[in-house]
Amino acid sequence: MPRPRRSAAAKAVKYNDDPLSDEVDDEDAALTDAGESASGASSSRKGGVHKAQDDEAWSQGDDSDDAPARKKARTSTSSSSTKGKGTSKGKSKGKGRAGKLSAFLAMPLDILVEISRHLDPPSLLSMSRANKMMRGVFAHRSAAPIWAIVRGNVDLPQLEATDLSEMQLASLVFERNCHLCGRGRASIVDYALRVRWCKKCQRANLDNQSRIRRKVEDLHVNAFECSPFTFHSLSGYNSGKNPYYCTPDVERISAQLYEVEGKAPKKPRKAKKKKSKKRKYEDEDDESDEEVMDEDDVAKLEAFVKQRHDIVAASQRDAVALVKWERSSITARRESGDAARQAREEAIRQKLLALGYSDADCIINPYSSVWNLVDQPTKLTNSIWTRISPKIIEHVEAQKKRRIASETASRCRIRHAAVQGRYELLLAAEKGEAYLTFPSPSMFAALPSVEPFWVPEGATLTDDAWAAALPAILDEVKLARRAIKVGYARNIVKVLVEAGAPIAAALVKKLEPSETAPVRPIGVLRDAAENHDMVRFGFSSLDLADTADHVGDAELDALFSRLSATFLSTKYNDSKLEHFPDIHRVLRDNRRAADVSDAVLPTVCFVKEVLDILKRTSLPDDRSSRRKLERLGPVFRCHGCDPERLDYDPFYFGRGARASDRSENLYWSDMMEHVTSRHRDTYMQRYMSPHIKHSEIRLSTSTYPPVPLQQPVPARKPATPFVPSRDPSSIEDDELEAWFDAASSDKPSTSGDIELEPVDDELEVADYELEAWYTASRFGDESTTTIADDEFEAWFDEASVDDPTAVGDDELEAWLADTGLDGPPSFADDDIGAWLDAAV
Structure with a gap:
């Protein structure tokens, strides 16, 4: 359904009508009407908006409004509210408004003109619509020099074509109302056609010659050559090749051409009845008489066509100049906005510096939450700063806190590196088992005697201070070795007890952990620093007082000498079973913390199967049995293993074939490698998955039952026969x-x-x-x-x-x-x- 036109748009004169009279009054009226049309509904054409026959699926941009904005209803004034009552003599109907603008209206005309010379075109347009007096001043032909000066204030080029006045040019360039329907915020403008329109009006009225001929009947033969055109199509495919016209403009120019000729356009021809030959010849004579034009009409038509040719050619040159100005204006506005944003950012920085913040704190990240308060093209005033300063100061305070923590951690890292140099010297001096059980770098740095050399701010590490603290450090290293050893023993004894390995109950009771809090924990100063950046130094938890002194070293060594007391170490996707203290050395050399909890424990089923192998081969549960099992040769197989799994496991991609990839006829070392690589999810607690099919390590020379024997269930009572009641x-x-x-x-x-x-x-x-x-x-x-x-x-x-x-x-x-x-x-x-x- 077509949108109803506004009354103002219906009454407005077209913005690009050429004045046919040289009289001053006619020209003033045209300028006045142009001002009215530019104020809102803007130049509605007589021909109306032509609906597009085929709705184009593309567009060149439009505003989001579907209908023009409604005009605000005029509120009642004091004079209207007192209608019916006696009004005082001499008071006019608009007395209230006149009183507000009385000082402005009483201003001398020279001062008013001088003020208008310093404005820009949009401001002068608004000023000319303030009241009738202003419109009479600035919409008059005599105000053309003022408009030219105002146009020069924004470097807008002067037009070569004479069909557009200065006031109409300002309305075309700076206002956003559609010239056809009056909709606001119309973003599409074509300077060659001298029209600004919305997307809907553009689709309905931008046509080529063939479509216009189908829409408009009895078009004048000179209509297209006298009408402005553009090479910008709706789709953009034929841009620069075929001319496109505004249909209402072509229709209006065609009507003017017929008017210059002194005759009305022909009506559509109707079907004629068959006539006699005599009547046919008379009609042809009449038509030939109508087509004859006198010399004056021919001269007028030729002059009008020549004038339109010059205007059309000039409008093409004006369009190029206006497009170039518009692009340079956009660039200038962008540069001006960037300069204003930088000035505001610098003003905020000066405010923060005055509050005592450093230059590093005043740098606000563009991705921060307060950047939208800083990145504005508005000048920073005291009122604006009062409104936005709490959020900015809060952000700067948090940023300052993070900066101080980062700088503190950086200085701490330097001191920590110095301590690590001392650590390397002590580690290199150790030999044998003392080397294997030496604490990790992070655990050593967290010892109570070592922490004061690098954690506190301002700590210094000198040779004399280190030499004085070295005895206490070595004592703590000895306690750490013992606590680490006890921790490994506690972890492995749990698995062995669950697997049914023969272990003395007294040893199990002695190794029960204490439920009290750590007596002498390490890393106290580091944990009290409340700095999240300290996490980079590693977090090792150890109680130096948890040494289980009532357990002898011989008992612990006997526990770790078991073949089943193994741990898993993982390095670059290469798993391997290790015993203590080798497991600690591997974790220390490849991990940052090397805590006891880093060692991966075997599952109970793995320990059971190892013990079963030892029992079937009549070997003791001792490390020395590993060589004897290896001497048995390839007599081990993985029962229940899927040999096809290797082809689909990305863990082995690009590794190359190994002997442990098979599931049968393996040596003991290959079988252990097979277990730790192919069946980690079954035999290692950290990777154990209850949904994985269970495999079993077996001897190929022994006969196994189908499944391990289960505990016998109570015998059930004999069942009585059941006879159904029917077949x-x-x-x-x-x-x-x-x-x-x-x-x-x-x-x-x-x-x-x-x-x-x-x-x-x-x-x-x-x-x-x-x-x-x-x-x-x-x-x-x-x-x-x-x-x-x-x-x-x-x-x-x-x-x-x-x-x-x-x-x-x-x-x-x-x-x-x-x-x-x-x-x-x-x-x-x-x-x-x-x-x-x-x-x-």
Whole structure:
């Protein structure tokens, strides 16, 4: 639905109408009407807005308003509110407004003109619309020199074309109202067409010659050559090739051409009836008479066409000059805005310096939360500073605190490096086990006797001070060695006890940790610094008083001499099992803290399998057994390992093939490498995942049961035979399923056809139901066993039952209830006999 035009736009004269009279009054009226049209609704054309036949999917920018802004309703004045009452004599209707502007209106005209000479075009436009007196002064032809001076104030170029006045030029360049519909904030302007319009009006009225001919009937033959044109199309594809016109302008110029010729445009031709030859010749004579023009009309038409040719050519040159000025004006405004922003930033910096902040604190990051308060093109006044200063000062204070902390940490880093040099000298002097158990650099720097040399601000490290403190430092190093050793022993003894390794209960009790707070913790000064940048020096937790003096060194050495007392060290994706104190040395040389908690402990299943291997080979749980296991040769295999896993594991990408990548026929060293690399998620506590399939380290020369033997379950009572109330073959599947649901949930069944019995009673069930019962009875929900019929048959063939050739489901259940033993989660045929021999 077309938008209704404003009344002001409908009454306004077109902004680029050429005055046809040389009279001064006519020219003044045109200037006055131009001022009115520029104030709001701006030059509505007689032809109206032509709707586009095809809605273009592209645009060149437009404002966000769909309709022109409404004019504010005029509020009632004191004179109107007293209507009907007696008004005092001599008071006019607009007395209130006249009183406010009385001093301004009483100003001499010379002073008013002098003030207007120093304005810019937008200000003078607003001034000319203040009242009728101002409009009469500045919309008059005699005000053209004032407009020229104001135009020069902004370096706006003078136009060569004569169809646009100074006031109309100012309205075209600086105002944002659509010239066709009056909508505000129209951002599209074409200086060649002398029109500013919104996106909708541009789509509806910017056409080429062929489309205009289809829209406008009986167009004058000279209309296009006399109309302004542009080479900017809607799509931009044909820019610079084909001319485009404003349809209302072409329609208006066509009407002016017909007016100059002295005749009206022809009406659309209608279908003619068949006439006689005589009548046809008379009509042709009449038409030939109408087409004849006298010499005066021809001269007027030629003069008008020549005038329009000059205006169109001049408008093209003016468009180039205006576009160049607009670009330079945008650049100048941007540079002016940047200068104003820099001036405001400098003013804020001077304010902060006056408050006592340093230059480093006054630098505000563009990504900070207060940058929008600084980066403004507005001059910093006292009122603005009073409003924005609290947030800026708060930001600067936080920035100052961070700077001080960073500088403190930097100075602390220098002192810490000096302490590390002393540490390297002490470490190089150690030999043997003393070298292996020497604390890590971060742990050494956190000792109570070492911290005062680098943590406090202003601390100094001299040779004399270090020599005086060296005995105390060595004593603390000795305590740290003992505390580290006790920590490793506590961690490994927990795993060994859970795995069932033979360990003295007295040793376990002695190694129980104390629940009290650390008596002599390290890193006290560093933790009290309240500086987050201190984290870069590492955080090691150790209690120098936790030395377990009641535990002898021989007991601890015996514990660590076990083959099963191993730890995992990881370096550049290369895992390796280490014993103490080698594990501490590896962590110290490759980690910053080397705390006791950095060592990765083995899982209980790993320790059990190692102990089982030692038992089967009749070797003691001692480190010396590692060489003996290696001498056995490639007799170890990883049962349950997936050999295809290596091809899809990105952990091994680009590493190259190794002997430990196989799962069988491995040496002991290759098997340990295989375990730590391929099965870390199974055998190492830090990486353990409950969803990974469990593998098992085995000897290929020994016979293993299908699964490790479980504790025997209490024997079940013999089941009484169950006789169904009707033929089992007639029971439907849904009824059987309902029976099992009721039996498992202890809820009464609503079925009257099936006689419910306890779950222990036998019932003819399907294979998958038997499998579910068998799994839940022994292994619970965690088991994922699958038992096939052929495995059951083979199992009973070798079992000592009365009739192994014909075994039914109820007999199987009765046999299991008598023996009190349940089947394994998974087994092979060759392992059935060995399992039954041990079970029955």
